[in-house]
Amino acid sequence: MNINNRLLSRRESLGLFRAGGTAIFVVGCMPKKSISPQQQVSVATPISSTVNSANVPGCVVSPQQTEGPYFVDEKLNRADIRADPADGSVKAGVPLQLKLHISQIGGSSCIPLAGAIVDIWHCDALGVYSDVTDQSFNTVGKKFLRGYQVTDAQGNVQFTTIYPGWYPGRTVHIHFKVRTEGKSAQGYEFTSQLYFDDAMSDRIYTQAPYASKGQRTLKNADDGIFQDGGEQMLLKLTSNGQGYTATFDVGLQMV
Numbered sequence: 001m002n003i004n005n006r007l008l009s010r011r012e013s014l015g016l017f018r019a020g021g022t023a024i025f026v027v028g029c030m031p032k033k034s035i036s037p038q039q040q041v042s043v044a045t046p047i048s049s050t051v052n053s054a055n056v057p058g059c060v061v062s063p064q065q066t067e068g069p070y071f072v073d074e075k076l077n078r079a080d081i082r083a084d085p086a087d088g089s090v091k092a093g094v095p096l097q098l099k100l101h102i103s104q105i106g107g108s109s110c111i112p113l114a115g116a117i118v119d120i121w122h123c124d125a126l127g128v129y130s131d132v133t134d135q136s137f138n139t140v141g142k143k144f145l146r147g148y149q150v151t152d153a154q155g156n157v158q159f160t161t162i163y164p165g166w167y168p169g170r171t172v173h174i175h176f177k178v179r180t181e182g183k184s185a186q187g188y189e190f191t192s193q194l195y196f197d198d199a200m201s202d203r204i205y206t207q208a209p210y211a212s213k214g215q216r217t218l219k220n221a222d223d224g225i226f227q228d229g230g231e232q233m234l235l236k237l238t239s240n241g242q243g244y245t246a247t248f249d250v251g252l253q254m255v
Contacts (some may be wrong), residue, residue, distance in 0.1 A: 063229035081147035093162030095243030112155030125168030171223035
């Protein structure tokens with residue numbers, strides 16, 4: 001969805017999701033046209049939530065969650081997403097190393113998925129997204145805190161970013177999208193969100209530049225999207241001396 005020329009408030013977008021969205025557990029993806037970083041595709045259709053979880057490996061991500069109104073297919077292949085390539089400026093914030101391991105479900109095992117395109121995007125320390133128009137900001141032309149990597153032979157990607165800020169109507173989160181190119185012009189897509197422990201966010205938001213925004217207005221338990229399975233998407237952070245590191249396993253059931 002290209003939203004550069006469309007004004008859509010966060011409140012409107014969240015209202016649309018709550019009106020029509022439902023929690024979807026144990027993710028599977030339907031085939032679609034072959035994609036590349038230069039092509040944007042539609043959202044995949046997950047399988048039923050009635051699948052017996054005892055037969056599903058622990059790397060399965062559940063649930064799939066909304067893409068939201070701020071995805072822009074920037075085609076920025078980079079590991080460090082903090083800088084704005086338009087002017088070289090680097091977004092301030094607590095450093096975060098985010099490591100994702102992407103696997104394909106195969107029977108009772110998780111097989112590393114090589115060659116998958118993994119995008120992440122999130123707001124800056126003051127709750128602003130790049131390259132979009134909103135009621136409170138216009139950042140069209142900026143490209144900070146966005147990028148993609150391609151998984152290696154072990155299914156791994158790693159990003160250098162900052163701990164996200166917050167904005168009214170949402171708890172703290174990072175968006176991510178996994179896309180593949182398949183044989184016979186068939187590809188797959190999975191989109192979800194990653195979350196943070198409330199106590200961790202409260203500690204970090206006492207520091208600059210986060211503190212200048214004031215006290216956040218919504219925590220995990222009160223976020224309508226988090227309520228639809230967000231507990232399963234919580235990142236576990238460890239200190240690395242300069243900031244934090246988080247690792248998360250993503251499993252795709254490609255049917």
